[in-house]
Amino acid sequence: MLDIAEELARWAAQGRDFAVATVVAVSGSAPRGPGAALAVDGSGQVVGSVSGGCVEAAVYDLCVEALQDGKARRERFGYSDDDAFAVGLTCGGTIEVVAAAFPAAAPGREVLAQALTAAADGEAVALARVVRGPDELLDGILLVRPDGSHEGGLGGRPELDRTAVAEAHALLGAGHTGTVELSQDGAHCPGGVTLLVESGLEPPRMIVFGAVDFTAALVRVGKFLGYHVTVCDARPVFATAARFPEADAVVADWPDRYLRHTATDARTVLCVLTHDAKFDVPLLRVALRLPVAFVGAMGSRRTHDDRVRRLREAGVSDVELTRLRAPIGLDLGGRTPQETALSIAAEIVAARHGATGLPLTATRTAIHHPAPDTPARAGRRLTCPAVGG
Known part of the structure; x- marks a missing residue:
């Protein structure tokens, strides 16, 4: 239910009774993963989604029933070849949903x-x-x-x-x-x-280097995707909050110096839009050695070829260069800042999920890629007793 935390926090502060249906298990191709939730309050208002529309009405009814008697419900929804009109997932997968009530006095x-x-x-x-x-x-x-x-x-x-x-x-x-x-x-x-x-x-970080005309559009898309977005540029006259009001932070600093001293992690996305060698080369020399999720740089193919030559001269290895996505973005044919931002965002999403970026009509693979396996859990392990003598 944390995916709809903002709405539920407001309901809780207002003292509303509500029930939440949460996806607890998924098998096959399903539109939402574990944790996806739909909530209903005492007046029938609804927020969230567990399936993208396939079984929402049935799940809504489960929440209403849970609110009425306070008892949790567990239901499995799948696809039925025998009954095309049965409630289920048209994608062919299966989800298990638990609906539980959380009245104000609970x-x-x-x-x-x-x-x-x-x-x-x-x-x-x-x-x-x-x-x-x-x-x-x-x-x-x-x-x-x-x-x-x-x-x-x-x-x-x-x-x-x-x-x-x-x-x-x-x-x-x-x-x-x-x-x-x-x-x-x-x-x-x-x-x-x-x-x-x-x-x-x-929220994961997106750092956009270069206060250029494409940056405002990419900031907007980055926020839409749930990133904490920072804009960094060495030119104070361009790196202003007034020019990028939707950014979480705007920093006037040399890009490579800022990147060396700011926090990044395995979910961080770095987008280099300056396409100016005096900024790009020292910045990318740092970026390509960080364990971040994505490093992309804007520029024509000619600019990129020159950039690669300069990076090699600066000591960047061929292995490190394989991490650089440039020219940044998928081939959507876009020209405007908004279309370019969409192209960049599409490549970031595809990279995050290990997807091809190809049209689905040209592929026969699963639409919904499986989530990464959960690493072994930490903590003290207890040995299950043996059965029998």
């Missing part, structure tokens, strides 16, 4: 409100709750932060809380949302408890 509502507010403010936070298990556990809420601190609990069972906190902390660190099968005593053995952990991360 236990754990205060902790839930804190988690929603933190996520809405862009803070990294994990929300853990039991979506399958004994009734006394279904109302529990755990809020876990990156430093391992936590609030709330799962039905007054300290052993289960300790394991759940460790699992949530590990999944938050990996940036993953998913389920974990546990026993009621907190052992890492399937034992009738399914824990759903939703990870809300700080």
Whole structure:
């Protein structure tokens, strides 16, 4: 439900009763992954989506029923070849949805409100709750932060809380949302408890170098995609907040110096739009040696060939040059700043998901690429007892 945290935080602050249906499992081709949510308040207002439209009406009804009697519902939606009019996913995949009510007076509502507010403010936070298990556990809420601190609990069972906190902390660190099968005593053995952990991360960074005419359009698209967008240019007269009001930050500094001293990570996107060798070469020499998600540079093919020559002369290796996406963007034929920004954003999205960028009509691969495998979870492992003698 953290994907609709802003709306739910507002509902919680207003004291509204609401129910949330959350995708807890996906198989095959499905439009939304685990954590996708649809919520309904006491007046019938709805926010969010679990399927892009295929089963929204049925999921809405599950939320209304949960609000009426306070009981959680678990439902699976797939595609039926036998009944074309049955409720299901036309994409052929399957999703499992849990709908649960969160009335204003519910236990754990205060902790839930804190988690929603933190996520809405862009803070990294994990929300853990039991979506399958004994009734006394279904109302529990755990809020876990990156430093391992936590609030709330799962039905007054300290052993289960300790394991759940460790699992949530590990999944938050990996940036993953998913389920974990546990026993009621907190052992890492399937034992009738399914824990759903939703990870809300700080927005990834997009740093756009060059305060040029294409930059404002790329800032707008970057914000739309959920990035924290910074514009950097060495020329103070051009690097102003007035020229880029939608940017989160505008920095007047030499690009390579700024990049050396600012925080980046494996989700950071670097877009070099200056196409000026005195800025590009020292900047890219730094950028191509950072473990970031994407490095792209604007310019004609002639400009790029000259840039590559200069980068080699500056000591950049051929292996490092393979990380450079230039000329930046997919071949959409666009010319305006807005069309160019769309082209750049399309390449960033394709690179993030390991996609080809080809028209879907020209491919026969799955439309929805599988999410990366979750790394091994951290924390103390408990050995399941052997069965039999």
